[in-house]
Amino acid sequence: MTAYLEIKNLHVKIADEDTEILRGVDLTVNAGEVHAIMGPNGSGKSTLSYVLAGKADYEVTEGQVLFLGEDLLEMAPDERAAAGLFLAFQYPVEIPGVAFMTFLKAALNAQRKARGEAELLTPDFMRMVREKATALNVTQDMLKRPVNVGFSGGEKKRGEILQMALLEPKICVLDETDSGLDIDALRLVSEGVNALRGPERAMIVITHYQRLLDHIVPDVVHVMSAGRIVKTGGKELAHELEKSGYAAFTEAA
Amino acid sequence: MVGDTGMNVEVRNKQTAAEQAASDQFAAVSGSLPGTDAVAATRAAAIRRFTEAGLPHRRIEEWKYTDLRGALRELPAPAVASDTPIGPDTLGEIDAWRIVIVDGGEPRLPDGLAGQGITVERLSEVLAAGVLEAEWPEGTPSAMLDLNTAFVASGVTLRVPEGVHVDKPIHIACVTTVPDAASIYLRNSVEVGAGGSVTVAETFEGPDGIAYVVNTATRVTVARDAQATWVKVQRDGNKAVHMATLASDVGQGGRLTLAPYTTGAALSRNQFAIAFAGEHAEANLAGVHLLCDRQLGDTTLFVDHALPHGTSKELFKSVLDDEARGVFQGKIIVRQDAQKVDGRMMTQSLMLSERAEADNKPELEIYADNVQCGHGATSGRIDEDLLFYLRARGIPELAAKALLIEAFVGEAVTAIGNEAIGEALSELTHEWVSRHSHQEPGS
Ligand SMILES: Nc1ncnc2c1ncn2[C@@H]1O[C@H](COP(=O)(O)OP(=O)(O)O)[C@@H](O)[C@H]1O
Ligand SMILES: [Mg+2]
Numbered sequence: 247m248t249a250y251l252e253i254k255n256l257h258v259k260i261a262d263e264d265t266e267i268l269r270g271v272d273l274t275v276n277a278g279e280v281h282a283i284m285g286p287n288g289s290g291k292s293t294l295s296y297v298l299a300g301k302a303d304y305e306v307t308e309g310q311v312l313f314l315g316e317d318l319l320e321m322a323p324d325e326r327a328a329a330g331l332f333l334a335f336q337y338p339v340e341i342p343g344v345a346f347m348t349f350l351k352a353a354l355n356a357q358r359k360a361r362g363e364a365e366l367l368t369p370d371f372m373r374m375v376r377e378k379a380t381a382l383n384v385t386q387d388m389l390k391r392p393v394n395v396g397f398s399g400g401e402k403k404r405g406e407i408l409q410m411a412l413l414e415p416k417i418c419v420l421d422e423t424d425s426g427l428d429i430d431a432l433r434l435v436s437e438g439v440n441a442l443r444g445p446e447r448a449m450i451v452i453t454h455y456q457r458l459l460d461h462i463v464p465d466v467v468h469v470m471s472a473g474r475i476v477k478t479g480g481k482e483l484a485h486e487l488e489k490s491g492y493a494a495f496t497e498a499a
Numbered sequence: 500m501v502g503d504t505g506m507n508v509e510v511r512n513k514q515t516a517a518e519q520a521a522s523d524q525f526a527a528v529s530g531s532l533p534g535t536d537a538v539a540a541t542r543a544a545a546i547r548r549f550t551e552a553g554l555p556h557r558r559i560e561e562w563k564y565t566d567l568r569g570a571l572r573e574l575p576a577p578a579v580a581s582d583t584p585i586g587p588d589t590l591g592e593i594d595a596w597r598i599v600i601v602d603g604g605e606p607r608l609p610d611g612l613a614g615q616g617i618t619v620e621r622l623s624e625v626l627a628a629g630v631l632e633a634e635w636p637e638g639t640p641s642a643m644l645d646l647n648t649a650f651v652a653s654g655v656t657l658r659v660p661e662g663v664h665v666d667k668p669i670h671i672a673c674v675t676t677v678p679d680a681a682s683i684y685l686r687n688s689v690e691v692g693a694g695g696s697v698t699v700a701e702t703f704e705g706p707d708g709i710a711y712v713v714n715t716a717t718r719v720t721v722a723r724d725a726q727a728t729w730v731k732v733q734r735d736g737n738k739a740v741h742m743a744t745l746a747s748d749v750g751q752g753g754r755l756t757l758a759p760y761t762t763g764a765a766l767s768r769n770q771f772a773i774a775f776a777g778e779h780a781e782a783n784l785a786g787v788h789l790l791c792d793r794q795l796g797d798t799t800l801f802v803d804h805a806l807p808h809g810t811s812k813e814l815f816k817s818v819l820d821d822e823a824r825g826v827f828q829g830k831i832i833v834r835q836d837a838q839k840v841d842g843r844m845m846t847q848s849l850m851l852s853e854r855a856e857a858d859n860k861p862e863l864e865i866y867a868d869n870v871q872c873g874h875g876a877t878s879g880r881i882d883e884d885l886l887f888y889l890r891a892r893g894i895p896e897l898a899a900k901a902l903l904i905e906a907f908v909g910e911a912v913t914a915i916g917n918e919a920i921g922e923a924l925s926e927l928t929h930e931w932v933s934r935h936s937h938q939e940p941g942s
Binding site for chain 1: 890892895896899903905
C-alpha cells in the first residue's frame with residue numbers, strides 16, 4: 247500500500263540565504279497513523295510543516311516528498327490542499343474584511359471544484375458548519391467576524407480545527423496546536439482532533455510539550471533536533487523526554 | 500523636461516488649444532444657454548476668470564500631481580442633448596428613485612418622487628428663475644468650476660423638507676452616449692431640511708475610446724440634525740476626462756457621508772470640500788480608487804472645522820495596477836474656535852504593480868489647542884502571508900488575491916453604511932478585480 251506521506255532525505259534552506267534549516271529529514275506516515283514530532287524551539291518543526299504546505303520562503307535543495315505517491319513539491323499550495331493536505335498553523339493570520347464564514351465557504355468550494363465535485367448549496371453548507379462549529383464551541387459571532395481578527399489564542403486554534411473538520415483532509419499537520427491553550431480548551435481541541443482520527447486519515451502532530459500527547463495519543467513519536475529526526479519510538483518516548491528533557495538528544499545530534 | 504526661464508514664462512502666458520477653445524465655444528453658445536440676464540452675466544464673469552487663470556498645471560500646489568493643462572489637449576464642444584435609450588445600469592437593479600441624465604440633456608424624472616414630499620427641480624428651471632451660484636466655498640473654486648458655471652445647462656436640485664426621511668436612495672444616473680468627443684456639464688444639488696435624511700447615489704458612465712469630458716459640480720447641504728449620504732460612482736470611459744467639484748456643509752448635530760468611488764476615465768479629479776456649519780456635526784469620507792493601465796485618479800479634499808465639537812473621519816482606499824496613479828490630498832483645517840474637534844484621516848494603497856504610483860498628501864492645519872487629530876497612510880503589496888494562508892486552504896492564487904483585494908476595498912464600502920449600495924459597489928469591485936487580479940509578469 248502506498249504511504250500517505252514519504253519524506254526522503256529532505257534538505258531545506260531559506261530562499262535567498264545559505265543557512266540550511268532541515269538537514270536530511272526522513273519520515274514515512276501510513277494511512278491511519280498519528281505521528282508526533284517533538285523537539286526544542288528552533289529545531290525546524292515549523293519549517294517542515296511550511297515546506298509540506300508549500301510556503302515560498304523556503305527552498306528544497308535535496309530530497310523528495312511523496313504524498314499518496316505523487317511528487318508533493320511539484321504542486322502549488324492550493325493543489326496540495328485540494329489533494330488532501332491540511333496544515334493547522336502555529337500562528338494563524340488575521341484577514342481583515344473576509345468573514346470567517348465566507349472564507350470557509352470559499353475554501354471548501356474551491357477544493358470541491360478542484361476535485362471536480364459540485365459546489366455545496368448554501369443551506370447544506372450552513373448546516374454542516376453549524377454542526378461542526380457547535381462541537382468545537384465556535385460561536386456564531388466568530389463565524390461572522392473576519393478570519394482570526396480579534397480572536398483569542400484559543401479561538402484561533404479552535405478555528406483551525408474547525409477548518410480541518412470541514413475540509414476533511416487525508417493528512418493533517420498540526421503545528422503547536424496546543425500552544426496558548428488552557429486545559430479546557432486543550433481538551434476541546436483534542437476531542438475535535440480525535441474525532442477526525444480514522445483509517446483513511448493520517449496526522450502529524452507537532453508539539454513542544456508532552457501534555458498534548460496525553461490527549462492525542464500518537465502511534466509514533468519522533469524527536470527533531472537541529473533539522474534532523476534524531477530519535478523515533480513509541481508513545482512512551484514522549485514521557486521519557488518529559489523527564490530527561492531534550493538535552494540528551496540535542497547533544498546526540 | 501526643464502526649459503530655460505524665458506521659455507517657461509512664454510509657455511505659461513500662451514493660451515493652450517483647450518483654453519482657446521473654451522473662449523471660442525462660449526462666444527458661440529452663450530446666447531443659447533438657459534437662464535436670465537443675471538445668469539448670463541454670471542456665466543460671462545466665469546469665462547473671464549477662466550481665461551485669465553487658464554487651466555491648472557503642476558506648478559500650482561494643489562495640482563502638482565495632476566497636470567491638467569498638460570493632459571487636457573483639447574476641450575471638446577458642449578454635447579448636443581440626446582434621447583438615446585440607456586444601457587445597463589452601474590448600480591444594477593437596486594431599489595431607488597432613478598433620475599436619468601443623458602449627454603447633459605434634460606433630466607428624466609421618475610414618477611412618485613414628488614409623493615415623498617421632495618421637491619425636484621431641473622436646473623433649467625432654476626436658471627430660468629435667475630439662480631446660478633458662482634460663489635463657492637473655500638476648497639472648491641477652480642478653473643474647472645468656472646467652466647462649469649459658464650456652460651452648465653443640466654442637472655437636478657433636490658429639496659428634502661424638514662423631518663422627511665426619503666424611503667429609498669435617489670439615484671442620479673449621468674450617462675454619456677456621445678459618438679464623438681464632447682463636453683458634458685452638470686450641476687446637481689441636494690438640501691436636506693432639519694431632521695430629514697436622504698441617500699443619493701450619483702453615477703457616471705460612458706463609452707470607452709471617446710475623449711469626452713464630464714464636468715460636474717455638486718452642492719450638498721445638511722441642516723440641523725439632518726443626515727445625508729452622497730455616493731458618487733465614476734465609471735466613465737477609458738479615454739474620458741472627468742472633473743468633479745463638490746461643496747458640502749453640515750449643520751448642528753447633522754451627519755454627512757461622502758463616498759467617491761472612482762474606477763473610470765483616463766484622468767479624473769474629485770475636488771471636494773466639507774464645511775462645518777454647526778457644532779456637534781459629523782462628516783465622513785469613504786473613498787475608493789480602482790485604477791489600471793495609465794489611469795490617473797485624483798481625490799482632493801478640504802475639510803473646514805470652523806466650529807467646536809465636530810468629528811471628521813476619512814478612510815480612503817486605492818488599488819492601483821499597471822502604471823496607474825492614485826492621488827489623495829486631504830487638508831483639514833481646525834480653526835481657532837473649533838475646540839474638541841476629532842479628525843482622523845487614513846489613506847491606504849494596495850499596489851498590484853511595481854509601476855503604479857500612489858501619491859498621498861495629508862495636511863493638518865490646527866489653530867485650536869484642544870483637539871484630537873491624526874492621519875496615517877500605508878502603501879503596500881498584497882500580503883504574502885495572507886495569500887499563503889488562503890492558498891493553503893485550497894483557494895487558487897488568483898481567487899485568493901481577488902478575495903484580499905475585495906476585502907481591502909470592502910472596508911471603505913462598508914463605511915458608507917447603506918447595504919444596498921454597498922452590495923452594488925461590492926459587485927463593481929468584484930468585476931474590476933476579476934479583470935485585474937492577473938499574474939504580474941516575472942512574479
Ligand atoms: N523564514 C525564515 N527566515 C529566517 N529564518 C527562519 C525562517 N524560518 C525558520 N527560520 C529559522 O530556522 C530555524 C527553525 O525554525 P522553526 O522551523 O520555526 O523551528 P521550530 O518550529 O522547531 O521552533 C530557526 O533558527 C529559525 O529562526
Ligand atoms: Mg514552530
